[in-house]
Amino acid sequence: MGFPVGGSGTYAEIPAGLRKYHSGEDVDVVYDPADPTHARTVEEVNTDRFMTLFLIPLAPLATVTYFAGRSAAGWFRRHRAVPRTGWHPASALVRRMYWSSPLLVVTYPRAGEIALWGVPSAHRAPRYETDEPQRAWVGGPLRAAAK
Structure with a gap:
């Protein structure tokens, strides 16, 4: 999608949401003035790709790892106790x-x-x-x- 920034044209890839846009249609765009390639339409949800692609799937993995680690630590402690006692x-x-x-x-x-x-x-x-x-x-x- 192209949009004018300070008199020059800037192009940014904006992921398509639920709404379909047609060629030549006027669309309101919000962008970061420091980096105009970070842009979205005002109708789209402001999502961070890092959050959706990395952190959200990481939460269940971290939970499973935590409980597996606790279980493994308990079994290791019991395994060490048997040879001694x-x-x-x-x-x-x-x-x-x-x-x-x-x-x-x-x-x-x-x-x-x-x-x-x-x-x-x-x-x-x-x-x-x-x-x-x-x-x-x-x-x-x-x-x-x-x-």
Whole structure:
């Protein structure tokens, strides 16, 4: 689209919006005097291409990365704890807590009982919900379960 700036003709590419323009039609144009190639029509929404093409798709990616990082850090912490402390036999009872993660009540034969919140997992702990304790092996220090 061409428009006059200070007596000379300037050309800028203005993305077509919902409205179709015809050749020779008068169109009101708003432009930056410091850089006349940054222009838009007064009928178009003032959008920044950087924002729409980069930042908006980046928001969901950042959210997924944040939660994946937190999950990976938790699994890494648990992975490091097991070689130091070993695996401990226990029994576990899974209780479904609506609107939150499942609650696991773990009983150690010689160390007492502890309640643990479940974490997001592909194994879906709530499907193991039962009234009977299930055999389990738990890694990590027993001091948290000691009474």
